[in-house]
Amino acid sequence: MTSIDVQHHALHIDGKAVDTDESMTIVNPADASVVATVAKGTASHIDDAVAAGKAAFESRVWAGKTPQERAAIMRAIADAANDAIEELVELEMSANGATVRQATGFHIGYALAHFTFFADLADTYQFVRPAPVVTFPALAQSVVHREPLGVVGAIAPWNFPLLLTLWKVGPALAAGNSVVVKPDEHTPLSMLRFAEIAEANGLPAGVLNVVPGDGRDAGARLASHPDVAKIAFTGSTQIGREIMKLASGTVKEVTLELGGKGPSIVLDDADLDLAVDGVLYGCFTYSGQICESGTRAIVPRSLHDDFVARLVERARTIAVGAPDDWDTDMGPVIDGKQQARILAYINDAVDAGAQAVIGGGVPEGEQFQRGYWVAPTILTGVDNSMPVAREEIFGPVLTVIPYDTDDEAIAIANDSEYGLAASVWTTDNGRGLAVAEQVQTGSVWINDAHQINAQVPFGGYKQSGVGRELGPDALDAYTQAKAVHVDLSGGRDAKPYDILLSHADD
Numbered sequence: 001m002t003s004i005d006v007q008h009h010a011l012h013i014d015g016k017a018v019d020t021d022e023s024m025t026i027v028n029p030a031d032a033s034v035v036a037t038v039a040k041g042t043a044s045h046i047d048d049a050v051a052a053g054k055a056a057f058e059s060r061v062w063a064g065k066t067p068q069e070r071a072a073i074m075r076a077i078a079d080a081a082n083d084a085i086e087e088l089v090e091l092e093m094s095a096n097g098a099t100v101r102q103a104t105g106f107h108i109g110y111a112l113a114h115f116t117f118f119a120d121l122a123d124t125y126q127f128v129r130p131a132p133v134v135t136f137p138a139l140a141q142s143v144v145h146r147e148p149l150g151v152v153g154a155i156a157p158w159n160f161p162l163l164l165t166l167w168k169v170g171p172a173l174a175a176g177n178s179v180v181v182k183p184d185e186h187t188p189l190s191m192l193r194f195a196e197i198a199e200a201n202g203l204p205a206g207v208l209n210v211v212p213g214d215g216r217d218a219g220a221r222l223a224s225h226p227d228v229a230k231i232a233f234t235g236s237t238q239i240g241r242e243i244m245k246l247a248s249g250t251v252k253e254v255t256l257e258l259g260g261k262g263p264s265i266v267l268d269d270a271d272l273d274l275a276v277d278g279v280l281y282g283c284f285t286y287s288g289q290i291c292e293s294g295t296r297a298i299v300p301r302s303l304h305d306d307f308v309a310r311l312v313e314r315a316r317t318i319a320v321g322a323p324d325d326w327d328t329d330m331g332p333v334i335d336g337k338q339q340a341r342i343l344a345y346i347n348d349a350v351d352a353g354a355q356a357v358i359g360g361g362v363p364e365g366e367q368f369q370r371g372y373w374v375a376p377t378i379l380t381g382v383d384n385s386m387p388v389a390r391e392e393i394f395g396p397v398l399t400v401i402p403y404d405t406d407d408e409a410i411a412i413a414n415d416s417e418y419g420l421a422a423s424v425w426t427t428d429n430g431r432g433l434a435v436a437e438q439v440q441t442g443s444v445w446i447n448d449a450h451q452i453n454a455q456v457p458f459g460g461y462k463q464s465g466v467g468r469e470l471g472p473d474a475l476d477a478y479t480q481a482k483a484v485h486v487d488l489s490g491g492r493d494a495k496p497y498d499i500l501l502s503h504a505d506d
């Protein structure tokens with residue numbers, strides 16, 4: 001297993017490396033080795049970073065550039081980050097256990113492609129929007145300006161550290177804001193490196209600040225800071241509720257991308273070879289640690305046994321192993337706490353009558369004794385009321401739930417507090433679309449899973465979130481509307497001021 005030299009990383013505030021008394025250790029989940037140490041930012045470092053962001057914003061060093069100038073700098077940053085892609089992949093993979101194929105394609109590949117998408121949006125977004133001229137009560141032309149908010153706070157999880165942070169930093173910068181990022185404790189390295197690359201390629205100091213630290217200290221301060229205009233958060237629903245409360249003190253805008261418990265609905269006309277592979281891809285990719293993972297396979301009772309047998313046969317071919325091996329399909333889970341939590345969900349479900357038809361524990365082999373591993377696990381004998389079917393496990397655990405009618409399948413899919421994403425497997429697109437219409441999730445894939453398209457909004461129904469990221473309107477969430485009304489009536493006599501001043505000439 002490759003390991004980078006154990007190196008110490010500082011916070012990144014106002015273009016400078018800032019060290020702290022306390023530091024955090026970054027651990028490789030594949031073998032529990034120490035990857036790096038990182039300065040641990042506190043609430044007072046957040047205060048410094050917000051002050052730097054505010055000063056940069058008020059100086060207009062970034063906000064005062066034309067959108068085209070911002071777009072050009074952002075493209076230069078994306079190009080330079082692409083030149084450093086191997087280093088970024090290594091930083092990401094060594095801290096969060098993504099396989100090298102996954103980290104190259106999804107984690108870093110998408111992150112940089114999407115950053116370029118936001119640069120392009122800066123070019124095309126209508127920052128100034130003339131409204132139709134009105135003649136009543138007097139001739140006037142109104143113009144709506146979309147203005148940046150000021151300092152935006154971004155709080156990210158560990159599963160896609162760079163991608164999910166750039167979903168916030170990209171539109172925030174495109175719109176002219178300053179940003180303070182609080183990365184997850186496990187995975188600050190790729191974003192710290194990205195900030196250095198950004199400043200080396202034209203982003204002014206103070207516009208992008210990165211402060212790793214504890215959620216309850218640094219994160220909570222950012223979410224409640226009076227000079228932060230908006231909090232963009234991705235993480236668990238539990239912490240999302242906290243963020244809403246913290247942001248309410250100063251009435252901040254929030255976008256929240258939260259948890260999921262995705263249904264994969266297999267209809268009775270599905271192409272089973274496709275559906276079996278698709279359901280496995282939807283659940284076990286990145287060890288099930290994706291918010292939109294399809295963790296509940298909802299399968300016709302008449303096909304159940306055949307489908308499960310096929311799932312098991314294909315799941316046996318998933319190569320679990322060292323993330324930096326290009327032949328590996330699935331790596332570890334993020335840490336020991338999460339490993340224990342996942343195994344407890346499996347054990348509790350088995351105690352309650354479920355069967356682990358494959359997996360069910362730590363994979364066998366000496367290499368899995370170090371680090372944090374859970375075998376791909378498929379549970380049958382599950383009904384939708386069991387915790388394993390209701391709660392987000394965030395690990396490689398697929399539950400299979402039988403149904404008798406399409407209506408029942410949809411009811412099971414919707415019987416969840418979450419509503420992030422769903423998939424439908426069918427050979428009849430009309431039937432697939434009819435089901436998609438009734439499923440209460442922000443994304444529905446027909447005959448696919450994990451399809452993320454930057455041109456299309458992404459986010460959750462119900463307790464999976466508030467607001468949307470990506471899509472052509474992504475800058476709306478990082479700007480505010482200012483309506484400017486210009487009177488064209490030609491003078492006092494054309495105005496309706498007599499409503500108040502009817503006696504002025506008496």
Ligand code: NAD
Nearest residue numbers: 156157158183184215216219220235236239257258259291
């Ligand atoms: P988490 O909620 O534990 O932590 C997320 C971030 O919040 C971290 O940076 C953490 O330090 C910070 N934080 C923790 N407590 C805080 C507090 N009191 N105030 C402010 N910040 C605080 O989530 P996690 O375990 O790192 O990530 C996994 C979760 O993220 C899963 O629930 C997953 O579904 C969700 N997720 C959602 C999406 C989406 O787009 N909907 C994408 C990826 C992950």
